[in-house]
Amino acid sequence: xxxxxxxxxxxxxxxxxxxxxxxxxxxxxxxxxxxxxxxxxxxxxxxxxxxxxxxxxxxxxxxxxxxxxxxxxxxxxxxxxxxxxxxxxxxxxxxxxxxxxxxxxxxxxxxxxxxxxxxxxxxxxxxxxxxxxxxxxxxxxxxxxxxxxxxxxxxxxxxxxxxxxxxxxxxxxxxxxxxxxxxxxxxxxxxxxxxxxxxxxxxxxxxxxxxxxxxxxxxxxxxxxxxxxxxxxxxxxxxxxxxxxxxxxxxxxxxxxxxxxxxxxxxxxxxxxxxxxxxxxxxxxxxxxxxxxxxxxxxxxxxxxxxxxxxxxxxxxxxxxxxxxxxxxxxxxxxxxxxxxxxxxxxxxxxxxxxxxxxxxxxxxxxxxxxxxxxxxxxxxxxxxxxxxxxxxxxxxxxxxxxxxxxxxxxxxxxxxxxxxxxxxxxxxxxxxxxxxx
Ligand SMILES: *Cc1c(COP(=O)(O)O)cnc(C)c1O
Numbered sequence: 001x002x003x004x005x006x007x008x009x010x011x012x013x014x015x016x017x018x019x020x021x022x023x024x025x026x027x028x029x030x031x032x033x034x035x036x037x038x039x040x041x042x043x044x045x046x047x048x049x050x051x052x053x054x055x056x057x058x059x060x061x062x063x064x065x066x067x068x069x070x071x072x073x074x075x076x077x078x079x080x081x082x083x084x085x086x087x088x089x090x091x092x093x094x095x096x097x098x099x100x101x102x103x104x105x106x107x108x109x110x111x112x113x114x115x116x117x118x119x120x121x122x123x124x125x126x127x128x129x130x131x132x133x134x135x136x137x138x139x140x141x142x143x144x145x146x147x148x149x150x151x152x153x154x155x156x157x158x159x160x161x162x163x164x165x166x167x168x169x170x171x172x173x174x175x176x177x178x179x180x181x182x183x184x185x186x187x188x189x190x191x192x193x194x195x196x197x198x199x200x201x202x203x204x205x206x207x208x209x210x211x212x213x214x215x216x217x218x219x220x221x222x223x224x225x226x227x228x229x230x231x232x233x234x235x236x237x238x239x240x241x242x243x244x245x246x247x248x249x250x251x252x253x254x255x256x257x258x259x260x261x262x263x264x265x266x267x268x269x270x271x272x273x274x275x276x277x278x279x280x281x282x283x284x285x286x287x288x289x290x291x292x293x294x295x296x297x298x299x300x301x302x303x304x305x306x307x308x309x310x311x312x313x314x315x316x317x318x319x320x321x322x323x324x325x326x327x328x329x330x331x332x333x334x335x336x337x338x339x340x341x342x343x344x345x346x347x348x349x350x351x352x353x354x355x356x357x358x359x360x361x362x363x364x365x366x367x368x369x370x371x372x373x374x375x376x377x378x379x380x381x382x383x384x385x386x387x388x389x390x391x392x393x394x395x396x397x398x399x400x401x402x403x404x405x406x407x408x409x410x411x412x413x414x415x416x417x418x419x420x421x422x423x424x425x426x427x428x429x430x431x432x433x434x435x436x437x438x
Pocket of ligand 1: 118119143195227246247249260
């Protein structure tokens with residue numbers, strides 16, 4: 001086949017090909033924050049529109065029958081890498097493809113997939129990797145719905161699991177991996193920092209353990225939920241993870257106005273997950289993808305500002321007489337925290353803007369504080385432009401048994417806070433006044 005027919009058959013594919021100038025100026029490789037304004041989109045293919053239009057269509061017209069056949073080979077996985085052209089909106093669409101190109105840029109990943117929610121991304125990942133009798137090895141605790149998905153839903157289909165605590169040492173991880181290796185381990189699944197303990201997982205140790213215990217084709221991939229720190233403050237592909245999972249609902253979306261998810265990583269694993277997504281239809285819709293393209297243009301601005309604000313607010317809270325402790329990654333030092341501080345230094349670029357505030361007292365004090373906040377809103381979720389505060393023991397973790405709550409440090413005096421991009425001194429004034437009401 002000649003190059004011309006290849007190009008012709010690939011139909012709408014050229015729209016996806018970013019112009020080289022979008023990646024480089026001379027020898028200078030552009031930074032993600034620059035590339036978010038245009039990468040992956042060619043205005044000449046959309047009437048010169050500076051911004052990509054929202055493509056509200058359920059299906060796409062093929063240039064000819066041979067192209068249609070070729071695109072379906074991509075959709076069904078006969079040809080790896082996904083369809084080269086557009087087919088049907090359960091498989092792909094221009095807005096989602098541009099979004100995926102840009103999501104991969106932040107972590108220099110080979111490929112990325114967009115999903116309708118963080119949970120649909122995680123569910124599609126699991127469904128594409130496991131079969132009855134397999135084991136998932138995971139760090140704990142995980143996001144509550146992820147734990148439910150593994151234990152109560154996949155468990156019904158004969159999938160087993162084994163876990164190690166988020167801060168586990170190499171020896172502790174080895175012990176769990178060796179035990180799991182007597183069966184077929186399909187996936188190693190991590191979440192760091194863990195919610196709501198903020199405990200970091202040593203991804204380098206997990207990778208070393210995996211490589212020592214599993215050999216050849218038996219190596220289960222390492223996936224990690226990086227929602228709390230990614231992609232600015234932690235990039236776990238660099239520590240040896242192969243897949244990174246996101247709830248884009250949080251920092252990436254960043255305005256508390258959408259629900260979406262993604263998985264980024266190497267082409268081979270992404271192809272496997274894409275096949276499952278094509279089958280079950282967990283892709284995000286074009287409007288949400290468009291909103292995320294807008295969000296990504298300010299991702300670094302928003303996360304940097306939120307991170308700076310959190311550092312100032314935590315510094316204020318740390319010294320306050322009504323505060324018992326502030327669980328903020330930026331405060332990790334020696335002593336009891338030495339192991340966590342070491343992981344933090346090796347894995348993290350920043351401390352994030354979501355932290356745990358332990359007040360002196362119990363539920364009464366925590367509720368009085370929450371009910372007195374004026375700028376910070378009383379709501380679960382995180383990573384938005386606005387500051388949010390919530391009470392894990394009485395809200396997100398209400399149904400967790402008391403013994404497990406105690407083990408995880410989910411006490412009645414714990415308040416979770418996600419700092420936004422407001423003025424830092426206004427936030428400090430809000431917290432100062434609310435503490436007076438305690
Ligand atoms: C919110 C969240 C999820 C789930 O994401 P949704 O977009 O709500 O489906 C998964 N993991 C973590 C760490 C989260 O914070």
